[in-house]
Amino acid sequence: MIAKERVAAFLITHGPRRFCDECLARALGIDPSTAYRAAVKTGRAGTHIREYGVCSDCGESRLVTRASR
Ligand SMILES: [Zn+2]
Incomplete structure (x- = not known):
């Protein structure tokens, strides 16, 4: 799976x-730069939303990704 x-x-x-x-990178065991590119793509696909918010894992306020529903 890509x-x-x-x-x-x-x-x-x-x-x-x-x-x-x-946190996505750590959870999935992938490179942080790979996680970044993957998250941007999921955001563009419309199934997920990229926004500024509080990460549910580390608690930092930064750009996060979530499923759109
Ligand atoms: Zn985090």
Whole structure:
């Protein structure tokens, strides 16, 4: 499974929680830059939303990604 699909599936499984790119990378065991690119792609696909908010994992206020429903 490619990184984008793994990120998308992870966020749907953990919805409505939201995760920053670093926490996505750690949870999935992938490179942070790979997680960033995958999260941007899921945001563009319309199934997920990229926004500024509090990460459900690390608690930092930063750009996070979540499933759109
Ligand atoms: Zn985080």
